[in-house]
Amino acid sequence: MLKFCSFTAGTLDTINWTLLKKNHPQIGYKTNMSDQKRVFLVDAFALIFRGYYAFIKNPQINSKGLDTSAIMGFMNSLLDVIKREKPDHLAVCFDKGGSVDRVEMFEAYKANRDETPEAIKIAVPYIQEILKAMHIPIMVKAGFEADDVIGTLSKQAEKEGYKTFMVTPDKDFAQLVSDNIFMYKPRFGGGYDIWGVPEVQEKFGVTDPLQVIDFLGMMGDSADNIPGLPGVGEKTAKKFLTTYGTMENLLANTHELKGKMREKVEAAKDLGLLSKKLATIMLDVPVTFNAKDFELDQPDMPKVTELFNELEFRNLLKNFTKTFAIDTAEETGASKNGSEEKIKATPKKETLIPEGQFDLFAAPGTGSVSEEEIASGFKTISTTNHFYQHIDSPFARTLLLRNLMKQTAVCFDTETTGLKALEVELIGIAFSYETGKGYYVSFPEDQAETQRILEDFRPFFESEIEKIGHNLKYDIKVLSTYKMPVKGKLFDTMIAHYLINPDMRHNMDVLAETYLNYQPISIAELIGKKGKNQLSMRSVPLKEQTEYAVEDADITFQLKQLFTGELENGNVTKLFNDIELPLVSVLTAMEIEGINVNTDFLKELSVALTADIDRLEKSIYEQAGEEFNIASPKQLGIVLFEKMELVKKPKKTKTGQYATGEDILSYLAKEHDIIKDIQEYRQYKKLQSTYVDALPNEVNPKTGRIHTQYMQAVAATGRLSSNNPNLQNIPIRTARGREVRKAFVPRDENHVLLAADYSQIELRIIAALSEEENMINAFKNGEDIHASTAAKVFNVPLNEVTRDQRSNAKTVNFGIVYGVSAFGLSNQTDLSRSEAKELIDTYYETYPKLKAYMSAQVDFAREHGYVETVLNRRRYLKDINSRNAVVRNGAERNAVNAPIQGSAADIIKLAMINIQKRFEKEGFRSRMLLQVHDELVFDTHKDELEIIKPIIKYEMEHAFKMSVPLDVEVGIGENWLEAH
DNA sequence: CTAACGACATA
């Protein structure tokens, strides 16, 4: 068999040169400029870690629950190198047992690194298996780090006349760079940078790459725990290097330094020399560069295929086979270059649309795969044939509408001037109803004209045609400000994916990359990063607006086709169609409605709070004997525990600060009166900053009301969440906090606020699901469940239950829902650890079926990899079979909690949909305003009060039938607090 | 200017 390296130099030159020019016009290198032989040494762990963290927000979990992120990341990088470079010599270097020498020198060396993530640990054996199958040599030397192995091999290869490329993102390697040794730094998402001597000189401000060692020694490296010189960072290190050249020279001339810096550096001379040693890559590892061993050979295709299949690396396998296929083709002379081969695989269609010509009926072409795609692994707009048309004349709009009306399903996506749906202006709407094809209708700044153009499309929006979108709630809200209703069935790809995998993120960019292997134009590229200097979409040229907007609609349209099947696979189609999609409309209506807030009242409240805060501040300063920032946990910790020495052994947080949380302070309250003041101060500060002062700023100037946003695809259990502002965490527990609720008032004097609460819904659900008769009967008899539990657990008559007993029973009842542990319970109550354990044991004896149910949930999760709610909403628990007990226990608590919290969420969502339906059917003037997990709040017209009250109660109590009755308490008042 | 952290508000 021939090898990769058997191509003619000419062909390779051409390909690589084009790639390089495309990605790095500033770099003059090619990896194979001369006839010199090339060897690539790959730093395995660095690439594995990098790959793992690249996927951290979106871990790659295969159907067996294996986290393959690290393997995938590494293989992508490796394959990318092979594909680009066709190296003739290549080896992959691993660490084994860390560096014996360095640890001898400095005990803390790499000591404070976090525990290696599980996914990385399991990755190594897989990767080594794959490498073996690919016939790629693996270099490991026990007691040495990969750095040292690579360093030694590079220098040996250089002597033998090779050009060496060290494939690693780790800047430490810069010290090895020479005329024949280069760093080859893979970039995220494909591409790479090559650092030769000039690059190293520039990046580190050195004349000789060896000075990189001095540089690292001076500034230190927290990842490797190289201490460095105190007070010396990047800037100072560069300055020193320019002046002194080396660490030794600096240390010999410290008398030239000034002030504090001189003191610090002089005191740390030994540390400096040690740091330099630690940063030095060893060049005398007992390994030998034997060119023959490193020659790249043909992979064992069946074996690699088997491994990739096992890991479910479908795209990677395709990619791998493709790389390999080109090579054989070239060897046999069947094809001269890669792109020709690709074109054959996906022939171009005949339909060519002349630039600028208006053609609504054109079929999209199919693209060839370009070098850029090979580079990043993702398709992009420039590698994909597409037909995106800007629509800007009345005639074109007429034609577009005519075509839209012929469809059964159309995807649309609005472009606007910002993120607040109810305050933005419409800039454009993209439509797509066919893969690779779409249209962009743009709107002028003149709002009257915008309204007129939009009216052209009213027949479409009001039609029964299915509307596809990504986060449709946003688009519908924007259109509502132009009085344009959106009717017909909806399909929201964001919500579809939320049901397919609730633990993932659902931005369209991620979905496009994951499901379509396609990287969309990034919004940041178009209008800049958010925050400062971000441009409006209006400032983007229409041509680019069209490409960006229609691409989104096109992708969304394609995702819908895929997700229809995925929903079916997850058995959540019904949940999607019957609950989540109808809920989109309900939430849209609630958000548009908003709630009335008495800002004058809040202003008064703020004044009162300020007075109290000032008083407490003075008192605290006096008792502490100094002024400091009480809001800074860091400063507060020092005052309490170093200056005042309130306690012998203070608790520390994970970052080494003194812990000053509420639980610690309550415990300390008996030690000193200052604690009480601090607790009060904290409470009032929180109230003022988060609620009293913040809420008035959230009032929409047009409506005079507060419009929260409900996030429907965030909480992994199926709950909603609320933000901008969060109205699901308005205070209620403390007297002072409760005042804030008085600010939430009815829309006018003809209305009152109505609040309807499920009583103990989660406990009722767990009672019903577990079929625990003892608990079910207590609910059926309308007993106080916590008192009833106390009576049973402490074996006393119901009417003799003490307050403490009830309180402890209540804590256990809640704990059960969260997945109790004795440790957690004893923290929450004044019980000791063993008392807590005893209480839990008795509890399980009292309610034996509860225990059985919980175990059954865990078993189910272990077997199927997920748990589900009463409406089949799934939560996947990848860690349920983890060997790490802490991680596994966490997953087990989720297995118990998710179905309960999630079923409660399902039930209130059902109730909301049914209530909204009846409101619309009967034409009530009352409105549903807020949802707070187990509570709904309404603006109720006084005339409708008596009709609506029983309707709400009935719909909530009968939303879902269980063996336990649901109970809803309804309250009415002139503000939210009164309504409770 | 941004991100991480600690603290704390709710169900």
Add this chain to the structure above:
DNA sequence: GTATGTCGTTAGC
């Protein structure tokens, strides 16, 4: 022990 979101401080870019 579950699920969230927001604020002020602080460290790092």
